Amino acid sequence: MKEQFKLDNQLCFRLYTASRLLTQAYHPLLSEQGLTYPQYLVLMVLWEKDAQPVNDIAKRLMLETNTVTPLLKRMELQGILTRSKGLADARQVIVSLTEKGQNLQKLLTDVPIKVGSAVLCKSVTPDTVPALFGMLDDIIAKLDNQVNPHET
Amino acid sequence: MKEQFKLDNQLCFRLYTASRLLTQAYHPLLSEQGLTYPQYLVLMVLWEKDAQPVNDIAKRLMLETNTVTPLLKRMELQGILTRSKGLADARQVIVSLTEKGQNLQKLLTDVPIKVGSAVLCKSVTPDTVPALFGMLDDIIAKLDNQVNPHET
DNA sequence: AATATTTATATCGTTTGCGATACAAAATTA
C-alpha cells in the first residue's frame, strides 16, 4: 500500500470533508429562512453590491453560470431576488435583491457568530485564522490559475 | 454592510472553493480511467482494506450511506467492485474490489504526485502542510462531534 | 416465543456542480 494513496495523507479529502461538515453546520440556521448554503453565498455577494449581472456573481463565487442560473431562478421563485434584462447590454441578466432579500440580512445576523464559535478549537483561533486563510487563498489562487490561466 | 457577511472573511467559502477547485484538478487525471473524485475516495478506502461493509466505507469517508450506496452501485456497473450479502450479518453488504479495481492503483500511480505539485505554493510547502492538516483535522473533529456527538 | 427496538441498507425527492451544447446579442472583421 503506497503512502500516497492513504486517505490520511490527502489534503483534498480534508478540504472536502471540512467543507461538507461546515456547510452542514450552517444548515439548521439557514433552513429557518428556507435557504441553502450556496443561496446564502449569493446573498452575501448581493449584500456587498446589489444589482449585478449573472456573470459577476458567478465569477465572485468562482462557479460556472450553469450552476448559478438555476440557483438564482430558485431564489427568484422564493421572492428573494429579481432577474431583469440588462439595459446597456441585452445579453445580461441583472440580479437585484427584493425587500425580502435585503431583510434576510437582519434575520441572519447571528449566523456568522454561531458558526464561528462552532469552528473554534485548539489549533484554530483568532490568532491562527489569518495563517489558515493565507494558505487556503494561495491554494485557491494557484488552482484557479491552472484551470483558468489569467492574462499578463 | 457588516464585516461578518463579507465573503472575504468567510472560512466556509474558502474551504468550499478550495475543495471544488482541487477536485477539479483531479478531474482530467481520474476521467482517463472513467472515475470521479468520490469514486477515487472509495478506491482509496478499499485499497487500504478490501472487503468492507457499506457502513464502514461511509464512516471512513464521513458520508451517509444514502450517498455511498448509489456511488458503489455505479462502480459495480463499471466492474470495479462487487457487492455481496454479508455471511455473518445478512443485513450487511460487503464491498470487494475486482481485479480491475485493484489494477487501478497502478494506473493511477502518479495522480497524487501530479496533484500534489499543482497545490504547492508559497505558503503551502512540505514544511507547512502538517500545520494545515492539523487545523483541518481539528475543524473536522469539532464539527463531527457537534453533528454526531460521540460517546464517552 | 412474541413483541419491540435497533441496525444496515436502500429508495425517493431536491439542490448542487459541472461538462457539453445551444442561442441570441454584441463586437470584430472583411
Place this chain on the structure above:
DNA sequence: TAATTTTGTATCGCAAACGATATAAATATT
C-alpha cells in the same frame, strides 16, 4: 453592410450530497 467571432445566459444530462422515509435482519425486552 455582411459575415464572423466573441460574449452572456440558458438548457441538458449526469453524478454527487443529504434529509426523510422504508425495509429487512438482528438484538433486546417482555
